[in-house]
Amino acid sequence: MNEQNDIHLQNSENPTPGTHEGAEGNSEIQKLQKQIQDLEVQVKEKEGKYLYLYAEFENFKKRSIKERSDLIKFGWESVARDLLQTADNLDRAIAHVPAGTDQNFMNGLTMILNEFRSSLQKQGVEVIETSAKPFDPNFHEAVGQMPSELPEGSVAQEHTRGYTLYGRLLRPARVVLSSGNTK
Secondary structure, eight states: OHHHHHHHHHHHHSOOSSHHHHHHHHHHHHHHHHHHHHHHHHHHHHHHHHHHHHHHHHHHHHHHHHHHHHHHHHTTHHHHHHHHHHHHHHHHHHHTOOTTOOHHHHHHHHHHHHHHHHHHHHTTEEEEOOTTOBOOTTTEEEEEEEOOSSOTTBEEEEEEOEEEETTEEEEOEEEEEEOOOOO
């Protein structure tokens, strides 16, 4: 009889699924499904944020590499600008050498100037060509106008040479513009 009571007690503690417990089971399943959907939405949001941050980090790396490259290329820009004054002064010295000066001395100065310009060119400094070209405000600075055979607005004379550093303007060429043929 003890065994029958034990079996009867077990059955009363663990009722068979039926009418009463089935409704509670469905609501529990619905809660779990809702929780799963919420978690899936959260995972998608986090995945989107991760992809966004990953893309931002890749862009940051590319910008950093470009900035370092530009720093190496253009970091000495102010020094190059100062050295251009030296090249200008050597040009002026050669242009104003008195007649009768030793030719070897003149050749030496010219060689030094050419070597100096060659060194600047190796470092990315290029001369802006101006002769008989139309005025370009991106590379030229007009300091005057004069009558000439050239079309109006063309560069008639170069006052001071202009230079670029790897294509970036280092110093504009100071030029005199043609006002056209005034007869």
